[in-house]
Amino acid sequence: MDLGIDRQALVPVVQQIVSAVAEWIRKNGVSPGTRLPSIRQLALDNLLSQSSVIEAFERMVAQGLLASRQGSGFVVAQPPTLHEGHWYEGAEREWGAFADNPLGELKLGCGWLPDAWRESDDISYAIREVTRTDTAGLFNYSTPLGLPTLREQLLKHLTRLRVATSLDRILTTAGASHAQDLLIRTLLKPGDSVVVETPGYGNLYRQLAFHGVRLLEVPRTCGGPDIPALEVLLQRHRPKCLFIHSLYHNPTGSSLCRAVAERLLELAACHDFLIIEEDVYGDLQHASCTRLAALPHEDRVIYVASFSKTLSSALRVGYLSASVTLIEQLASLKTLTGFGTSRFAEAVVATLLANGTYRKWVQRLRKRLRTEMAATLQVLEDEEWEVFAVPAGGMFLWARPGRADHSRLQACARRLGVLLSPGALFSPTCEHSEWLRINVAYAADERAVALFRDMGPTRSTSTILKTTGV
Missing domain, CATH: 3.90.1150.10 (Aspartate Aminotransferase, domain 1)
Incomplete structure (x- = not known):
């Protein structure tokens, strides 16, 4: 079996093995129970270490692609008869x-990275570090605002993005959707109006509709919300908030331009509404960009971000930055509805941020x-x-x-x-x-x-x- 390993690629060799074997099984329609070539033979044919092949096969066992048989090596696994379902938008x-x-x-069209792109070794190392050095994280609740060590790392991260904030203005959440839910519950009531971009993130629409909030649609352009259309909406209605996805917008991939950003802040001040800026893909930037939270905004911008898309959706770690008064309200609601977030997951992310791995x-x-x-x-x-x-x-x-x-x-x-x-x-x-x-x-x-x-x-x-x- 030729795995086509590229040693110059950015993808670790073990992950390349996983992807290549999975593709070979799929492409050739290999039946469950079929025995794979021996680890020794596969390593020899592809000039690999046996340890790399073993690790790759063990990962595939954990994913349900392979099964280990005593005395028979590894075989293609039998697909489960009961399915939990693999969800994404829609x-x-x-x-x-x-x-x-x-x-x-x-x-x-899914909203996350392929499993083959993930680098689980770094997360595994961080997990071992947390279990070795912070045993409290295995048993205790986090603090209302979130794990202090994580919030310190988030402050450094936001400072690099030129988002002016402080420790008492940062709240951790169980992902960006949790942050949005806390904001909707705190800032809005049934019958209130908000402006949303269209096309946009479907789950946000459903969250707002669930709480009886009225959606005012503004078209998304290549540079952000359509300003003339927004101005018409503002003349006719009094929305409480504008929800916006500034960088690498989901689903269009477009980003906010400076002129549109400045006009949005002017309109927010003139018409007295808050802007909730989601930035879950912002860490993928490799060019100059414009964030509303990085511009002077007099606490009219609430910044929401998450590590679910870039690092791991299983960890469910997000955060937001807002005024001290609003953070206090959100922290109370967060504690009331869920007794806080996962101290363990936050410690893992804090470790990855602190050691430069992320x-x-x-x-x-x-x-x-x-x-x-x-x-x-x-x-x-x-x-x-x-x-x-x-x-x-x-x-x-x-x-x-x-x-x-x-x-x-x-x-x-x-x-x-x-x-x-x-x-x-x-x-x-x-x-x-x-x-x-x-x-x-x-x-x-x-x-x-x-x-x-x-x-x-x-x-x-x-x-x-x-x-x-x-």
């Missing part, structure tokens, strides 16, 4: 299509995403897809085929085993749209390339399947 509307299947469909990880991640972004944009251009914006970073593209044919697109995706995130999932009213969110971390997969080409201007399906080997 999954609750089409649950049957999202069953947990390790060798199944390509989630081209900084080095996101540097590698930016470089890899930049490469994948350029390659995906080139394929889409070649196949005459329309792209909403050319992102300066991040992981998302908002695009649609030049030959818009929704039924044909869906049929092609089903045939190729590709799950899409269509535009309706990013609309407050679920309005049909031919735009798709594309996660470039998945776009190099042959099934994605076949989809792009099949919806291009000239090639036939038979030609696509033949040239890609699908």
Whole structure:
């Protein structure tokens, strides 16, 4: 078995082995119970150490891809008969299509990084450090504002981003969605109006609707919210808040420009509303950018961020920065509704921030995403897809085929085993749209390339399947 290991790649060798073996199983339709080549033979054929192959196989056992048989080595695992379901935006509307299947469909529009990109060794090391040095983290609640050592690291991080804050202005949360929920409960009541971008993050729409909040839609442009449209809304309504995704917007990938940012702050002061700025993808930046929280704003901007997208969604560590008065209110609600956040998870993230591991990880991640972004944009251009914006970073593209044919697109995706995130999932009213969110971390997969080409201007399906080997 030729694993095609690239020793110059940014991806660790162990993760390359995991990805290559999983792809070999999927591509060849290998049946459960099939024995894999011996560890010694696989290492010899690919000039690898046996320890690397063993670690890779053990990871695949933990993921449910392989099983270890006494005296028989490793075999392809039997898929579970009961499925918990692998969720991402919109999954609750089409649950049957999202069953947990390790060798199944390509989630081209999902909102996170592929498992093969993850660097679990660093997290494992941080976990060992925490269990060795902070046993209280295994048993005790965190403090109302969050673990002090983590908040100190967050203060340093925000200072580097030029976000003016202090320790008493920082509150940790169980991810960005938890932060948004605390803000909605504290700042809003049923019947209040808020402005949201469209397209935008579907879960935020549902959170607001659950609390009876009225949504006022403002179109997202390549440089941020459509200012003329927003001004019309402000003349007709008195919204309490504006929810905005400044950098590498989900789903369009666009970022806020300076002129729009300054005008937003002027309007917030004039019309007396708060701006809730989400920045969960901001650590992926590799170019100059504009954050509202980094500009003078007189406490009108509430900054929300998280490590779920860049580090680990399992740790569920997020945070927000706001005025001291609001932080005190949020901390009380946080304690009342959940007795705080996970001290253990916060200690792990604090360790990764303090020892420089997180900084080095996101540097590698930016470089890899930049490469994948350029390659995906080139394929889409070649196949005459329309792209909403050319992102300066991040992981998302908002695009649609030049030959818009929704039924044909869906049929092609089903045939190729590709799950899409269509535009309706990013609309407050679920309005049909031919735009798709594309996660470039998945776009190099042959099934994605076949989809792009099949919806291009000239090639036939038979030609696509033949040239890609699908």
